[in-house]
Amino acid sequence: MYRLVCVHCGATYTPDQIIYTCSRCGHLLTVEYDLDGIDVSRDEWNRRPLSVWRYREILPVRGEPVSLQEGGTPLYHLTKIGKELGLSELYAKHEGMNPTGSFKDRGMTVGVSMARELGMTSVACASTGNTSASLAAYAAKADLPCVVLLPAGKVALGKVAQALMHGARVISIRGNFDRALEMVHELCISQGIYLLNSVNPYRLEGQKTIGFEAVDQLGGEVPDRMVLPVGNAGNISAVYKGLRELEALGFIDRLPMMTGIQAAGSQPLVKAIEQNLDVLVPEAAPETVATAIRIGAPVNAEKALVAIRATGGTAAAVTDEEILAMQRDLARKEGIGVEPASAASVAGIRKLAELGLIDKDERIVCVVTGHLLKDPETVVRQCEPPLEIDADLQSLLSVLR
Numbered sequence: 001m002y003r004l005v006c007v008h009c010g011a012t013y014t015p016d017q018i019i020y021t022c023s024r025c026g027h028l029l030t031v032e033y034d035l036d037g038i039d040v041s042r043d044e045w046n047r048r049p050l051s052v053w054r055y056r057e058i059l060p061v062r063g064e065p066v067s068l069q070e071g072g073t074p075l076y077h078l079t080k081i082g083k084e085l086g087l088s089e090l091y092a093k094h095e096g097m098n099p100t101g102s103f104k105d106r107g108m109t110v111g112v113s114m115a116r117e118l119g120m121t122s123v124a125c126a127s128t129g130n131t132s133a134s135l136a137a138y139a140a141k142a143d144l145p146c147v148v149l150l151p152a153g154k155v156a157l158g159k160v161a162q163a164l165m166h167g168a169r170v171i172s173i174r175g176n177f178d179r180a181l182e183m184v185h186e187l188c189i190s191q192g193i194y195l196l197n198s199v200n201p202y203r204l205e206g207q208k209t210i211g212f213e214a215v216d217q218l219g220g221e222v223p224d225r226m227v228l229p230v231g232n233a234g235n236i237s238a239v240y241k242g243l244r245e246l247e248a249l250g251f252i253d254r255l256p257m258m259t260g261i262q263a264a265g266s267q268p269l270v271k272a273i274e275q276n277l278d279v280l281v282p283e284a285a286p287e288t289v290a291t292a293i294r295i296g297a298p299v300n301a302e303k304a305l306v307a308i309r310a311t312g313g314t315a316a317a318v319t320d321e322e323i324l325a326m327q328r329d330l331a332r333k334e335g336i337g338v339e340p341a342s343a344a345s346v347a348g349i350r351k352l353a354e355l356g357l358i359d360k361d362e363r364i365v366c367v368v369t370g371h372l373l374k375d376p377e378t379v380v381r382q383c384e385p386p387l388e389i390d391a392d393l394q395s396l397l398s399v400l401r
């Protein structure tokens with residue numbers, strides 16, 4: 001049993017309503033379960049495979065989900081980077097190992113399943129890339145036509161390739177992501193298309209399972225801190241919401257310090273935390289090499305501010321140089337390939353550690369959100385091109401010397 005509740009004024013809506021914002025105050029909605037009525041034990045969950053669907057009792061889908069086997073991603077111990085920073089318990093949860101290479105798949109398995117359960121016949125999103133790649137794949141699986149709006153020239157190649165190959169109608173707009181989101185919202189409301197950005201309360205339900213898995217992979221222990229790159233701020237809000245539910249169920253007894261990392265050229269949430277603002281001031285022209293988080297007006301900011309403040313967490317910004325340096329370090333020292341936005345979480349921890357702003361004994365889980373192959377152009381720009389030689393051993397030995 002669950003209902004939709006406005007995060008601002010508390011107005012409630014029945015779960016079958018196709019609604020993304022409160023009709024009373026315009027703020028976002030969240031899914032609220034009757035947790036007293038939920039009959040499941042941790043042992044029962046632990047007997048199931050590690051996956052989004054391990055936690056189905058606190059997900060909204062009732063029938064067979066539209067699934068590509070999402071979740072169950074690895075939690076890596078960052079031994080070398082951790083040692084350099086004096087952090088012996090530094091981990092990366094590699095969400096790039098999901099079916100389409102990002103955490104969005106956790107959201108889309110739930111969101112597209114709900115689209116089907118609600119009788120919707122088409123789906124859409126705006127995207128900096130990963131949302132569109134994921135929605136296109138799940139829409140294909142569910143036989144639903146899919147429209148995606150992208151900011152022209154600002155989406156990494158791998159992500160556009162995915163959306164096209166999975167058969168979405170891909171449209172680039174001469175504007176940024178924030179404008180694309182406004183446009184797709186209007187499109188969906190006026191045309192009866194199901195909107196699957198993070199304004200969709202059901203989609204974020206899937207994403208909360210990142211936190212559940214991290215706790216399970218640490219043997220039921222809550223990390224002291226969870227660190228996430230922040231763009232539209234849905235993921236950090238979702239992970240916090242989910243962990244609060246685990247706490248309410250009595251499965252955990254504390255929450256991690258939720259820590260959000262943004263790019264220096266796109267940091268409205270960081271500024272709101274630093275300046276202790278109740279409402280964040282949007283950035284009109286966000287810019288960063290981490291195009292996935294090139295977002296000036298995060299729609300989930302209200303929830304993210306609560307997540308950070310209620311847990312004693314923090315927010316920090318990292319420069320593009322710091323992001324790319326960490327992308328290379330993760331790849332070369334730990335063997336973990338991530339896209340730039342994902343490296344931001346670990347770059348943020350490096351910065352906080354170097355500034356002495358975190359306790360060296362903390363157990364820290366950084367969520368690395370998308371795979372290296374998403375943005376091959378940024379990778380190639382940072383690396384020496386392969387040497388081309390004649391096809392004989394002498395030539396090979398001479399370049400290896």
Ligand SMILES: Cc1ncc(COP(=O)(O)O)c(C=O)c1O
Pocket residue numbers: 102128130131198229230231232233234235236292293339341342369370
């Ligand atoms: C790879 C990657 N990392 C981080 C983010 C930021 O997540 P959120 O928008 O939920 O804050 C996104 C998309 O927004 C993304 O695609």
Ligand SMILES: N[C@@H](CCOP(=O)(O)O)C(=O)O
Pocket residue numbers: 104125126127128129130131132196197198199231232234292293
């Ligand atoms: N990085 C995102 C931006 C859209 O965020 P969403 O969570 O609202 O879908 C993307 O991949 O498009």
